[in-house]
Amino acid sequence: MKAKMDLHFLSLLKQVPYDMTKSTIYLSALLCFIISILLVLKLTRRSKFMNLPPSPPKLPIIGNLHQLGTLPHRSLRALSKKYGPLMFLHLGQTPTLIVSSADMSKEIAKTHDVVFSNRPETTAARIFLYGCKDVSFAEYGEEWRQKRKLCVLELLSLKRVRSFDSIRQEEVADLVNTIRKTCESKTSCVNLTEMLIAISNNISSRCVLGRKYDTKDGSSSFGVLGRKILMLFAAFSVGDYFPSLGWVDVLTGLIPEIKATFVALDAFFDEVIAEHNRRDMKGNDQVDNKDFVDILLQLQESGTLEFELTRDSLKAILTDMFIGGSDTTSTALEWTFAELIKNPNIMKRAQEEVRRVVGRKSKVDEDDINQMSYLKCVIKESLRLHPPVPLLVPRKTTSNVKLKGYEIPPKTMVLLNAWAIQRDPEVWENPEEFIPERFQSNQIDLKGQDFELIPFGIGRRGCPGISFGLASVEFIVANLLYWFNWKLPQSDGLIQEIDMKEMNGLTVAKKIPLHLEPTLYSSGFNL
Numbered sequence: 001m002k003a004k005m006d007l008h009f010l011s012l013l014k015q016v017p018y019d020m021t022k023s024t025i026y027l028s029a030l031l032c033f034i035i036s037i038l039l040v041l042k043l044t045r046r047s048k049f050m051n052l053p054p055s056p057p058k059l060p061i062i063g064n065l066h067q068l069g070t071l072p073h074r075s076l077r078a079l080s081k082k083y084g085p086l087m088f089l090h091l092g093q094t095p096t097l098i099v100s101s102a103d104m105s106k107e108i109a110k111t112h113d114v115v116f117s118n119r120p121e122t123t124a125a126r127i128f129l130y131g132c133k134d135v136s137f138a139e140y141g142e143e144w145r146q147k148r149k150l151c152v153l154e155l156l157s158l159k160r161v162r163s164f165d166s167i168r169q170e171e172v173a174d175l176v177n178t179i180r181k182t183c184e185s186k187t188s189c190v191n192l193t194e195m196l197i198a199i200s201n202n203i204s205s206r207c208v209l210g211r212k213y214d215t216k217d218g219s220s221s222f223g224v225l226g227r228k229i230l231m232l233f234a235a236f237s238v239g240d241y242f243p244s245l246g247w248v249d250v251l252t253g254l255i256p257e258i259k260a261t262f263v264a265l266d267a268f269f270d271e272v273i274a275e276h277n278r279r280d281m282k283g284n285d286q287v288d289n290k291d292f293v294d295i296l297l298q299l300q301e302s303g304t305l306e307f308e309l310t311r312d313s314l315k316a317i318l319t320d321m322f323i324g325g326s327d328t329t330s331t332a333l334e335w336t337f338a339e340l341i342k343n344p345n346i347m348k349r350a351q352e353e354v355r356r357v358v359g360r361k362s363k364v365d366e367d368d369i370n371q372m373s374y375l376k377c378v379i380k381e382s383l384r385l386h387p388p389v390p391l392l393v394p395r396k397t398t399s400n401v402k403l404k405g406y407e408i409p410p411k412t413m414v415l416l417n418a419w420a421i422q423r424d425p426e427v428w429e430n431p432e433e434f435i436p437e438r439f440q441s442n443q444i445d446l447k448g449q450d451f452e453l454i455p456f457g458i459g460r461r462g463c464p465g466i467s468f469g470l471a472s473v474e475f476i477v478a479n480l481l482y483w484f485n486w487k488l489p490q491s492d493g494l495i496q497e498i499d500m501k502e503m504n505g506l507t508v509a510k511k512i513p514l515h516l517e518p519t520l521y522s523s524g525f526n527l
Contacts, residue, residue, distance in 0.1 A: 051405070051406055051407045052088045052406060052407065052408075052409075053083075053084070053086040053087055053088040053097065053403075053406045053408075054083040054084050054086075054087060054088065055083065055087065055088040055089060055090070056079055056082070056083055056087070056089070058089075058090050061092075062092060063089065063090030063091055063092055064089040064090055064091060064096075065091050065092055065241060067079060067089075068091070070504055071502055071504050071508070072390075072391060072504070073390035073391050073417055073419040073420065073508070074419075076098050076100070076391075076415070076417050076420065077100060077417060077419065077420035077423075079098070080098060080100035080417070080420060085099065085100045085101030085103070085104050086098070086099060086100075086101075086104055086403065086404060086406060087100070088406075091241050091413070092241030092242045093241060093242050093243060093244070094120075094240070094241050094413050095409055095411070095412045095413065096412065096413045096414070096415060097397075097408055097412050097413070097414045097415070098415050098417060099414065099415065099416045099417065100417045100420040100421060100424075101421060101424065102421050102424065102427055102451040102452045103451075104403070104404065105416055105421060105451045105454060105458055106451040107403060107404065108403070108414075108416075108458070108459070109448070109451065109458040109459040112401050112403065113459040113460055114140075114398070114460075115397055115398050115399055115401045116395050116397060116401075116414055116459070116461075117140040117395065117398070117459065117460045117461055118139060118140045118395065118396040118397065118398050119132070119136075119137045119138065119139065119140070119393070119394065119395060119396055119461075120240075120394050120395075120396045120413050121137065121139075122137070122233075122237065122240050123237040123239050123240055123246070123249060123254070123255070123258065124232050124233045124235070124237065124258055125137040125233070127255075127258045127259060127262050128229055128232075128233070128258070128261075128262055128265065128319060129316045129319055129320070130312035130313070130315060130316040131312070132316075133310070133312050133313040133316040134147075134313075134316035134317055134319060134320045135147050135148050135151055135317060135320050135464070136320050136324065136393060137393075140398065140460075142307075143307050146305065146306050146307040147307070147313070147317065148460075148464060150299065150305065150309075150317075151317065151320075151321075151464050151465075152464045154295055154299065155292050155295060155296075155321065156464050156465050156467065156468050157467075158467055160468075161467045161468050161471050162366075163289070164203075164206075164207045164471075165366050167203060167206045167207055168203055168366070168471065168472060168475050168476075169363070169366070169475075171199050171202050171203050171206070172199070172364075172475060172476055172479045173363070174199075175195060175199050175476070175479075175480075176479055176480075176483050178195070179195070179480075179483075179484060179518050180483070180520055182518065183484070183518055183519060183520045184520075188489055188517055189489040189515045189516055189517040189518075190515070190516060190517075190518060191513055191514070191515055192334070192337060192513075192514045192515070192516050193330075193334050193509075193510065193513035193514045193515075194513065196330045196333040196334055196337075196476070196514075197223075197326075197330045198223070199330075199476065200325075200326045200327070200329040200330035200333070200472065201222075201223040201226065201326045201330075203326075203329075203472055204321070204322050204325040204326040204329070205222060205223075205322065205326075206291070207291060207292065207325075207468075208291060208292045208293070208318060208321045208322045208325070209222070209272055209291060209292070209293055209318070209322070210272075210275075210276065210291040210293055210294065213268075213272075222268060222322070223326075225261070225264060225265060225268065226322065226323055226326065226327070228261055229261060229265065229319075229323060230323065230327055230505060230506045230507070231505070232254075232257060232258050232261060233506045234504070234505040234506045235254060237249050237254060238252070265319070266315065269315040269318060269319075272293060272318075273293065273297070273311075273314075273315075276293050276294060276297060277297070292317075292318060292321055293318065296309065296314050296317065296318070297314075300314060321465075324463075324465060325465060325468060325469060327388075327506065327507050328388040328389065328469060328507055329469050329472050329473060330509075331386075331388040331507045331508070331509045332379075332382065332383060332386070332388050332469070332473050333473055333476055333477065334509060334510055334514055335382050335385070335386035335388075335509075335510065336378065336379055336382040336473070336477055337477075337480070337486070337514060337516070338498060338500060338510060338514055339378075339381075339382055339385070339386075339434045340378070340481075340486070341486060341487070341488060341498055341514075341516065342434070342498050342500070343434050346378065346434065346436060347481070347486070349374060350374055350375055350378050350436075350481055351481045351482070351485075353372055353373075353374045353375060354372060354375060354478050354481045354482045355481075355482055355521075357371045357372055358478075358482055364475070364478050364479050364482055366471075366475060368478070369474045369475060369478055372474075372478060373440070374436065374440075375474065375477065375478060375481075376439075376474065377436035377437065377438075377439040377440055378436045378477075379470070379473055379474060379477065380436070380439050380444075380446060380453070381434055381435065381436040381438065381439060382434075383446065383453075383455040384422045384423075384428075384453055384455070385422070385423070385432075385434060386508070387418045387419055387422060387454075387455035388455065388507045388508065388509075389418070389455075389506070389507055389508075390417065390418055390419035390508050391415045391416065391417055391418070391419070392415070392416045392418050392454070392457050393457065393461070394413050394414065394415055395413070395414040395415075395416070395461060396411060396412065396413055396414065397409070397410050397411065397412045397414060398410060416454070416457075416458070418454050418455055418457075419508075421451070421452065421454065422452070422453060422454070422455070424452070427452045428452070446466065446470075447462075447466060448462040456469075482521070483520065483521055484518040484519060484520060484521055485518070485519045485521055486516050486517070486518055486519075487516065487517050487519075488516065488517065489515060489516070489517045490517075498514075499511065499512040
């Protein structure tokens with residue numbers, strides 16, 4: 001049955017087109033002409049909201065789109081240094097507020113959270129998330145509140161996170177054994193980025209879907225699909241910035257591409273749900289042993305929910321849980337190790353703490369992590385410098401609101417630049433340096449109540465999966481520091497320098513994969 005399911009899934013995946021460059025020169029010229037005709041009157045009309053926040057000069061038609069650059073979080077910080085922590089942009093037809101300070105974020109969360117709690121409905125989110133029936137992109141309202149409550153209490157609670165301890169332990173043990181074999185084979189280095197992506201996908205797949213969905217060649221079939229979905233989420237959509245021109249995305253091939261990928265995703269979830277329904281539940285009565293699909297199906301059948309958990313809503317929530325939990329985790333892990341390699345003294349101190357706490361035990365226990373205070377500082381500092389989603393998930397205002405004396409129109413897209421806030425020299429001493437010790441002397445937390453550090457967001461729309469994500473990051477880092485010593489590989493007798501360039505996407509990962517040379521740490525016994 002599993003083999004049949006995988007073959008069916010792969011046949012669907014093969015039908016997904018991969019050419020994202022179908023637009024031609026004449027189509028681009030035609031597009032520019034049509035945009036000019038349709039929008040010039042609208043965009044030259046004076047806004048009735050006269051006291052808008054400062055705004056950089058904009059171009060006709062496209063507004064400030066050209067100023068986003070290849071790494072928008074960096075481009076927007078550069079603009080905010082000139083125009084202030086509240087900045088108003090016109091991204092095509094989309095009015096957009098850029099927030100770049102902890103004070104502004106605090107006022108939004110403490111005073112105007114409800115007004116700022118809606119989401120813009122993007123083309124990719126509308127299709128992949130079944131009309132935004134998930135939690136991350138759903139419209140703010142009572143149904144969204146009930147779905148978030150379900151996720152917080154049933155899927156992402158501390159008790160549920162602990163119930164997945166054995167999964168994390170098994171996957172980390174497999175990773176450690178793979179690296180150990182590399183050390184024994186005298187292979188010079190490993191692609192740690194690739195390994196971190198794989199283990200993040202495996203943990204998420206087992207917790208969310210119940211097992212790993214592997215093809216015969218060892219690659220994760222759903223992992224391949226997940227990466228394609230992330231790529232399409234980050235693709236430029238004309239309709240997102242010029243709603244009246246959404247049809248252009250059909251001509252360029254983006255909409256057909258997204259829809260074909262969605263067909264594969266939907267078929268995959270149908271097979272997963274069918275497999276769970278067929279499964280013999282004998283011996284699986286304990287809720288703590290169930291994956292997210294089991295829990296959602298049980299709640300759907302129980303009739304105890306205060307909203308209707310439709311099949312589409314169930315699948316949309318599963319997409320949230322898997323995509324959100326795997327890519328952000330692997331990105332956080334990659335940047336943490338990059339910073340440790342770049343700062344060997346910090347790595348040495350972290351390793352000494354991990355090895356002191358674990359001692360001569362045969363494995364790192366989950367409970368050991370709570371004693372590793374410096375390791376937690378390292379991870380917190382990594383998330384400060386490298387939040388996986390630098391601009392957080394966009395918000396949209398539900399009504400007109402005044403913020404610091406400025407008037408913000410309704411239906412304004414709002415981007416909180418967490419990357420800029422967490423590098424603000426008015427808040428952080430030596431903000432561009434990796435200094436975990438800064439968190440030993442203060443109690444700044446990651447949970448969205450300290451607005452200087454908001455990698456998981458703020459307010460009602462903050463990420464509910466903080467505990468789930470941190471549990472994996474902390475456990476994986478602790479194990480890799482315990483079992484191995486790490487260094488950059490040598491080339492022609494010279495040690496390579498680590499490249500810290502970023503690659504923009506739905507998450508911002510390292511542009512160059514992290515290749516490192518591991519050496520097995522001798523702890524007095526065999527693994």
